[in-house]
Amino acid sequence: MTKEIFITDYNCVTPVGFDVDSNWTALLEGKSGVALHKIIESQEPFYASMIDSEKLNKVFSENFENQDFTKLEQMLLLSLKPLIERQKITEDTLFILSTTKGNISLLKNQTELPEGVFLSKLAQKIADFFGFSTKPIVVSNACVSGVMAIAVAKNMIQAGKYKNAFVIAGDELSEFVISGFNSFQAIGSGPCKPYDKNRNGINIGEAAAAVYITSERSENEKFSFRVLGDSAINDANHISGPSRTGDGLYASIKNAMTEAHVSPEQIDFISAHGTATLYNDEMEAIAFNRMELERVPLNSMKGYYGHCLGASGLLESIISMEGALHNTLIPSKNFEEIGVSQPVNIITENKTSSIRYILKTASGFGGCNAAIVLEKC
Template identity: 80%
Template sequence: MKKDIFITDYNCITPLGFDVSSNWNALLEGKSGVALHQIIENHSPFYASKIDSDELEKEFQNNFNNQNFTRLEKMFLLSLKPLVEKHSISEDTAFILSTTKGNISLLKNQTTLPEDIFLSKTAQKLANFFGFTTKPIVVSNACVSGVMAIAVAKNMIQAGKYKDAFVIAGDEISEFVISGFSSFQAIGTEICKPYDKNRDGINIGEATATVYITSEFNKNEKFSFKILGDSAINDANHISGPSRTGDGLFASIQNAMNEANVSSKQIDFISAHGTATIYNDEMEAIAFNRMNLQNVPLNSMKGYYGHCLGASGLLESIISMESALKNTLIPSKNFEETGTSQPLNIIKENQPAEIKYILKTASGFGGCNAAVVLEKC
């Protein structure tokens, strides 16, 4: 019989705050980190969710003396520090880094590859700073990375390879990422509107998020969420476009729910991907309907945080767990009129709810899809 695996602690660094409580209060008030930013010289301002660099530096100075870190690494360290201080690191503790592009900004104006550009180097640098002795694990699979990292931790602990794990996810806004999404004509001209009829694309975001995952249930913890099931399926459809039939996401959800042994009727809330692109949102609606989940309350966090790439899945999982603890559903910001061919139960306002079973999904470039089912203990 498989071990039960639990998430018992988490933290995040975002434009809405440098801890979970600050983020939750901002979400309750309907605040968004998305605003017009001038990020690239000689380029028009565009909507993005960006952490104030001066505030970040001030917070880092208050917590650390070492300055030998990139801006993204400082975000990682601030997110991870509170958890490391509360949970001991042993020789059986895993360190898992989830990111899409890592320190990609270091490539600017370089003629040779800086060593810190490699994701494995970033992971080792962070692990060494906090004294992890196991070899770091990197999960980098486009925009499903954050959700997959939860699954990797769960499965490796269940296999007996580790006793517990710190999972950290993050990405920052960079010219490289902006150029990539611009080439697909995927960046919206206004604040993004997931699932809305008038949506026209994504807003890029940045954040770091951290969770502590363990096989040991401790009644003294403030909260505990069991990771009941997970799955990651590639639909092999297109290098950037999602499957029009939702095959990969449908299979990921089906597998995760089968492992969790929960039915569609038991799912209380869906934290969806919801990028606000025409094809992604349509694909998700089709997949959710195929699973008979169209009546389950659902939201996307992209209207608050933008699309944070490798951090999005982990950050949104944290917010979904906070929703369950606070018995409150947060609306899918900027949604007004249904823009998908299949119906969805989009949350439109703050509302009370008993949340026990959470479905978190993600989809990304290359046909990747992932899902996890969480249970509030």
């Protein structure tokens, strides 16, 4: 019999709150972290979701004595600390970091390569701080990294290599990332509008998130979610553009649901990728329809958090689970009029709903796609 895998704890640090409770309250009130910011001196301000550095420093100093950490490292440490205090690290505990760019900001104005810019060094620094004895694993596969990190933990534990895992994810706003998205005109002119007729691009965001994954539930846990199925498929469509037919995402969803033994009729909620670019949202709508999921309530969290890159999948999974605990569906912010060719059931207001099975999807550069199915226990 396949070993059951559970998520029993989580936390997040975002522009709208430094823990899950404050984030959930903000979402219920429709608050967004997306606002105008001037990040590159030579460019006009643009819409992004950014954590207040002064507030972050203040909260960090209240929780940690050592101040020798970058902004991203502070975010990661703050997100993971409450989980470490509630759970136990053993010699069989896995540590996974999900990120796309890590400490990329350390490269600015440097003539030599700083050691801290390597993702393996970032992971080891966080792991050493908390006393992990196992070698950290880095999952860095574009924007599906956060979802894939959950899948990697699940499969490693099921294979008997570890008994439990702490998974953290984080990315920060940087000139490097902004310049990259600007180069192919993907950044929206205003707050992003996933699936909307008038969508015209993404808002970049920053956040950190952490989950605890285990095969051994205890009676003291406040909640638990089974990770029933997962899949990651690369359709090799294009270096940055998503497949026009949704092949990779469709196959990822199908595989994950097959492993989970869950039918389309059983899915209660879809937490979609929803970047608000023209082609991503269209591709997702096609894939969902191919899987006969067009009637399932769906949202994108990008209108609240922006696109947080390697943190998005993990952060949005956490918000999905929190919604299931509260039996509440959060609307897809800024959506007004359907702008994709296939029908999708976009959530437009806070709704009370019984949520048992959650489908979380993600897609990213290079043709990567991923999906997981979660069950509220």
